[in-house]
Amino acid sequence: GAGVSQSPRYKVAKRGQDVALRCDPISGHVSLFWYQQALGQGPEFLTYFQNEAQLDKSGLPSDRFFAERPEGSVSTLKIQRTQQEDSAVYLCASSLYGSGYGYTFGSGTRLTVV
Amino acid sequence: KNEVEQSPQNLTAQEGEFITINCSYSVGISALHWLQQHPGGGIVSLFMLSSGKKKHGRLIATINIQEKHSSLHITASHPRDSAVYICAVSPETSGSRLTFGEGTQLTVNP
Numbered sequence: 001g002a003g004v005s006q007s008p009r010y011k012v013a014k015r016g017q018d019v020a021l022r023c024d025p026i027s028g029h030v031s032l033f034w035y036q037q038a039l040g041q042g043p044e045f046l047t048y049f050q051n052e053a054q055l056d057k058s059g060l061p062s063d064r065f066f067a068e069r070p071e072g073s074v075s076t077l078k079i080q081r082t083q084q085e086d087s088a089v090y091l092c093a094s095s096l097y098g099s100g101y102g103y104t105f106g107s108g109t110r111l112t113v114v
Numbered sequence: 115k116n117e118v119e120q121s122p123q124n125l126t127a128q129e130g131e132f133i134t135i136n137c138s139y140s141v142g143i144s145a146l147h148w149l150q151q152h153p154g155g156g157i158v159s160l161f162m163l164s165s166g167k168k169k170h171g172r173l174i175a176t177i178n179i180q181e182k183h184s185s186l187h188i189t190a191s192h193p194r195d196s197a198v199y200i201c202a203v204s205p206e207t208s209g210s211r212l213t214f215g216e217g218t219q220l221t222v223n224p
Binding site for chain 1 (some may be wrong): 158202214217
């Protein structure tokens with residue numbers, strides 16, 4: 001597609017509920033990143049895929065967070081048993097290949113846990 | 115201390131003013147990015163640079179690798195420039211991921 005598409009744009013979840021956030025990167029982009037942005041803060045790295053391989057998941061805050069990209073294109077970030085501190089904007093970015101080619105960001109999913 | 119520090123945190127200007135936002139970082143990098151984020155919107159990449167200076171329209175970005183410092187300048191500012199401007203770096207030791215500053219909220223009044 002023309003850009004990085006994320007869905008849903010907004011998600012309200014009750015505490016304890018599981019959520020799944022989707023990222024559809026630019027076609028052909030090898031690298032895909034997930035970032036978490038708390039209100040008033042800069043984004044923080046969560047995880048990174050190169051094609052279907054998850055090369056770095058060091059930023060995932062707990063084992064309740066899980067990400068996958070099974071066919072090397074669309075990626076899903078899943079949060080189990082959501083907690084209030086999970087409330088944030090979740091941003092997806094893709095790159096043709098790594099950091100040397102620049103990034104395209106999606107519009108993000110704003111998750112509110114109540 | 116964050117690896118990427120931006121100043122100022124908030125900036126209010128009158129239309130037409132020349133604006134400078136600064137970014138300092140403390141790690142070796144392969145590239146530095148300037149990004150723009152509008153309220154409720156996604157992030158738009160403005161510049162990626164590893165040396166020197168780049169210009170796009172009214173926007174100019176410079177970087178001094180030795181001093182670990184970058185600036186983003188906006189000439190003849192306009193209310194539509196109002197947004198959060200974020201500096202992000204690709205650390206040499208962290209592969210492809212970005213480390214972000216906290217952003218500078220710019221408001222340009224008519």
